[in-house]
Amino acid sequence: MAEDARDTRATLALLAALAAAAAGAHALGEPFYVNMAARVAILAMAAAGLNLALGFGGMVSFGHAAFFGLGGYAAGVAAWHAANQIPLASWPVLVPGTDRMIVVWAAAAATGGLAALLIGALSLRTSGVQFIMITLAFAQMFYYFAISWPAYGGEDGLPIYLRNGIEGLDVYDPFTFFAICFVWLAATLAGTARIMRARFGAALTMARLSEARLASAGVDPFPVRLTAFALSGAVTAVAGALNADLNGFVGPSALSWKMSGELMAFVILGGVGRLGGPVAGAAAFVLLEHFLGAATERWVLVFGALLLGVTLFARGGLLGLLAGRARHG
Amino acid sequence: MSAALALEQALNGVQLGVMLFLAAAGLTLIFGVMGLINLAHGALFMTGAYACAFLTRETGSFWLGLAGGALAAAAAGAAVELLVVRRLYGRDHLDQVLATFALALIFSDAARWIFGPQPLWLDPPAALSGAVPLPGGGAYPAYRLAIIVAGLAAAAGLHALIARTRLGMRIRAGESDREMVAALGVNVALLYTAVFALGAGLAGFAGAMVGALRSVQADMGEPVLILAFVVIVIGGVGSVKGAFAGAMLVGVTDTMGRALLPALFARIWDPATAAGAGAAVASMLIYMLMAAVLVLRPKGLFPADG
Numbered sequence: 001m002a003e004d005a006r007d008t009r010a011t012l013a014l015l016a017a018l019a020a021a022a023a024g025a026h027a028l029g030e031p032f033y034v035n036m037a038a039r040v041a042i043l044a045m046a047a048a049g050l051n052l053a054l055g056f057g058g059m060v061s062f063g064h065a066a067f068f069g070l071g072g073y074a075a076g077v078a079a080w081h082a083a084n085q086i087p088l089a090s091w092p093v094l095v096p097g098t099d100r101m102i103v104v105w106a107a108a109a110a111t112g113g114l115a116a117l118l119i120g121a122l123s124l125r126t127s128g129v130q131f132i133m134i135t136l137a138f139a140q141m142f143y144y145f146a147i148s149w150p151a152y153g154g155e156d157g158l159p160i161y162l163r164n165g166i167e168g169l170d171v172y173d174p175f176t177f178f179a180i181c182f183v184w185l186a187a188t189l190a191g192t193a194r195i196m197r198a199r200f201g202a203a204l205t206m207a208r209l210s211e212a213r214l215a216s217a218g219v220d221p222f223p224v225r226l227t228a229f230a231l232s233g234a235v236t237a238v239a240g241a242l243n244a245d246l247n248g249f250v251g252p253s254a255l256s257w258k259m260s261g262e263l264m265a266f267v268i269l270g271g272v273g274r275l276g277g278p279v280a281g282a283a284a285f286v287l288l289e290h291f292l293g294a295a296t297e298r299w300v301l302v303f304g305a306l307l308l309g310v311t312l313f314a315r316g317g318l319l320g321l322l323a324g325r326a327r328h329g
Numbered sequence: 330m331s332a333a334l335a336l337e338q339a340l341n342g343v344q345l346g347v348m349l350f351l352a353a354a355g356l357t358l359i360f361g362v363m364g365l366i367n368l369a370h371g372a373l374f375m376t377g378a379y380a381c382a383f384l385t386r387e388t389g390s391f392w393l394g395l396a397g398g399a400l401a402a403a404a405a406g407a408a409v410e411l412l413v414v415r416r417l418y419g420r421d422h423l424d425q426v427l428a429t430f431a432l433a434l435i436f437s438d439a440a441r442w443i444f445g446p447q448p449l450w451l452d453p454p455a456a457l458s459g460a461v462p463l464p465g466g467g468a469y470p471a472y473r474l475a476i477i478v479a480g481l482a483a484a485a486g487l488h489a490l491i492a493r494t495r496l497g498m499r500i501r502a503g504e505s506d507r508e509m510v511a512a513l514g515v516n517v518a519l520l521y522t523a524v525f526a527l528g529a530g531l532a533g534f535a536g537a538m539v540g541a542l543r544s545v546q547a548d549m550g551e552p553v554l555i556l557a558f559v560v561i562v563i564g565g566v567g568s569v570k571g572a573f574a575g576a577m578l579v580g581v582t583d584t585m586g587r588a589l590l591p592a593l594f595a596r597i598w599d600p601a602t603a604a605g606a607g608a609a610v611a612s613m614l615i616y617m618l619m620a621a622v623l624v625l626r627p628k629g630l631f632p633a634d635g
Contacts, residue, residue, distance in 0.1 A: 060423055122620050125627040129366045129422055130566055133558035134623065140555045141616035149609040257551065261368075261430040268427050298442060304434035311428040312416055 011276030047278030049235030055273030058208030063135030069255030071240025112237020157251020271317030333467030346580025347480030355528020361567035371550025372436030377533025402533020565629030
């Protein structure tokens with residue numbers, strides 16, 4: 001479809017701009033801005049995970065911070081156990097901690113996916129406002145749990161003193177770390193596009209547009225939605241693990257409702273259900289945060305006012321400006 | 330646990346439940362009548378607490394502060410409805426969530442701006458600073474007992490307002506059929522503003538009373554908002570009766586869990602582990618309650634029609 005092609009072109013242009021910005025900053029010897037680009041890639045990936053549930057699946061989750069934070073804690077806890085040489089579990093089999101990124105990603109994806117499966121199985125029994133409230137409440141459950149469980153830092157969070165590594169790569173080089181995050185983001189977007197073109201994507205779209213029509217075509221909407229929700233949670237969790245490694249820290253704030261709201265804002269500011277929407281939304285947020293945050297102490301107030309203005313008066317998001325009208329209004 | 334301690338914890342649970350009801354009643358009314366999900370409701374709760382702390386400091390009278398807190402929150406609610414929320418009724422939930430989330434951010438940062446990052450402290454009035462003896466030998470703070478009484482009175486007043494007055498009749502009509510109410514010549518715009526201000530005033534009243542129990546700070550509304558959501562989901566979205574039942578269930582479960590679980594776990598584990606695990610599990614208890622209600626009755630205990 002023509003609009004899909006336009007969407008793809010805009011997405012590719014955004015990715016190219018992000019890579020060019022990081023490469024430019026690297027060439028000028030500005031590691032700060034390379035790290036900023038890595039942050040954009042990570043937040044965009046987390047929001048792209050949410051977009052699968054929210055944009056393409058129509059499931060308005062206000063609890064994706066749960067998966068983002070769980071992924072972060074998966075990275076932090078694994079690294080903590082590896083650093084202190086305490087096994088993660090000694091029964092039924094000995095599970096040591098790890099400082100290998102690939103293992104951490106798998107653990108984060110599994111944790112986030114499983115949590116999303118459980119939360120989704122309960123929350124998808126409802127819809128509309130109840131779904132929003134329930135996903136938010138379950139995310140807060142993890143937040144309060146992280147605060148009150150003292151083993152992994154509790155309220156203070158968990159520092160990761162040594163960044164998790166990959167054989168053959170210098171992960172402390174900012175540009176290498178950016179490249180890792182960028183590949184993850186690109187893979188997420190390519191995977192999303194692939195899924196949405198497949199039979200499963202068609203079923204998910206129809207589950208959003210008209211449940212009755214999907215059911216009458218002989219497809220039960222519930223497993224379709226639940227699968228998309230679990231996948232969405234797994235993607236956001238991997239982004240959370242990358243974020244923990246970028247900051248060298250994971251704390252309860254990664255699980256807080258503000259994080260959920262911000263992820264949602266990226267998706268909506270960028271353009272709901274648009275492939276590149278999360279990239280545009282996350283980039284706009286990080287840039288605004290950096291420049292407005294430097295200019296005023298009241299950055300949260302300004303961000304709130306901007307978000308309010310955009311929600312009330314500008315519809316269709318940034319991708320709407322870049323690639324034309326939204327596919328569904 | 331002795332009987333006196335158990336009674337004290339039960340009263341704490343009821344006190345939390347009453348607070349949660351005042352916060353949740355507005356949320357559920359606003360959803361029931363206008364179909365709006367309001368994430369800024371916690372911010373209105375906070376507005377009541379700040380206004381009360383400020384007025385008490387300036388006038389020296391807690392009672393003026395309490396009334397001012399409820400009124401300030403109601404006024405803030407009416408202003409927010411007129412300026413922003415009014416534009417959101419026809420929108421989908423996504424826009425409502427985002428816009429009211431933005432409002433919550435604005436309110437809490439503005440509070441931090443006006444009153445500074447340090448929490449404000451508010452003392453309970455002198456007349457209620459003592460303790461009331463409980464049967465069985467314990468004593469209970471008079472102020473907390475007064476909160477329970479005031480909260481129950483507010484709940485009864487709200488019930489009377491909805492069941493017996495013209496405004497209440499219109500609220501009930503709005504809950505069952507919004508378009509028809511407008512078609513019958515009721516000034517719907519005014520009704521919506523009134524309902525929003527009423528909900529905000531109840532939340533502000535609760536915030537003002539809680540302010541003297543804990544400190545008054547900019548993010549004090551968030552946990553209340555989340556708990557109010559849990560209450561509403563358990564009770565049934567849109568039902569005031571459900572909000573009352575849900576609030577009591579959540580208040581008592583949460584308080585009793587925090588009091589009992591660490592002691593219970595101490596029988597299995599060493600004290601340090603038991604304290605940590607008890608606190609952690611207790612913090613999850615009400616969400617487990619919510620999950621259980623969802624499995625058994627997906628629409629809540631008292632589903633509202635519609």
